[in-house]
Amino acid sequence: NAGVMQNPRHLVRRRGQEARLRCSPMKGHSHVYWYRQLPEEGLKFMVYLQKENIIDESGMPKERFSAEFPKEGPSILRIQQVVRGDSAAYFCASSPDTTLTYEQYFGPGTRLTVT
Amino acid sequence: GDSVTQMEGPVTLSEEAFLTINCTYTATGYPSLFWYVQYPGEGLQLLLKATKADDKGSNKGFEATYRKETTSFHLEKGSVQVSDSAVYFCALSHWGGAQKLVFGQGTRLTINP
Numbered sequence: 001n002a003g004v005m006q007n008p009r010h011l012v013r014r015r016g017q018e019a020r021l022r023c024s025p026m027k028g029h030s031h032v033y034w035y036r037q038l039p040e041e042g043l044k045f046m047v048y049l050q051k052e053n054i055i056d057e058s059g060m061p062k063e064r065f066s067a068e069f070p071k072e073g074p075s076i077l078r079i080q081q082v083v084r085g086d087s088a089a090y091f092c093a094s095s096p097d098t099t100l101t102y103e104q105y106f107g108p109g110t111r112l113t114v115t
Numbered sequence: 116g117d118s119v120t121q122m123e124g125p126v127t128l129s130e131e132a133f134l135t136i137n138c139t140y141t142a143t144g145y146p147s148l149f150w151y152v153q154y155p156g157e158g159l160q161l162l163l164k165a166t167k168a169d170d171k172g173s174n175k176g177f178e179a180t181y182r183k184e185t186t187s188f189h190l191e192k193g194s195v196q197v198s199d200s201a202v203y204f205c206a207l208s209h210w211g212g213a214q215k216l217v218f219g220q221g222t223r224l225t226i227n228p
Contacts, residue, residue, distance in 0.1 A: 042219050044218070106158035
């Protein structure tokens, strides 16, 4: 059973460009979480999605950031008009029915560098 | 809001030394508590968890006990190995609904042979 997959692993963007980060959850998992890790800091929650629904986006910056988890295909975290402060590692986690287990399974992350 | 505070790193120990990484939390209600480990270049892996007061989580020789009276969940291991070198994160979440994890800042552990 493949784990959570994220691509690309490394992404370099110039200021003002768009960044698209993809996350494929583990097979059978319908819940996806996105977290951001700034250099030398812990992970901060951004958004929680189920298929076609955003459940909790309390950690998402109000502008330039959006997320989706369509019926078919991976979850996408989109950052428009990137700035240097967006440079970070972005981790996706997935879980099965959240009423049955606490565990979130993490992907390897996408390291975004904005130049 | 909820928060988690870990002892500052980095921590450097010799092989077979005793390890303690302190973790305290602030939260409403009765959160579940976790320790995650991150090896270089990888994502986080769940190391152990505890879901109620006085529960002890354990895995791979690591242990942590949920202490509600001191709001703590300190990680311990009796004899560390070089392969334990990693970054360790303490975290909490609330059962039900959106189980977002609230993380501490992480503690980098280096074990020297």
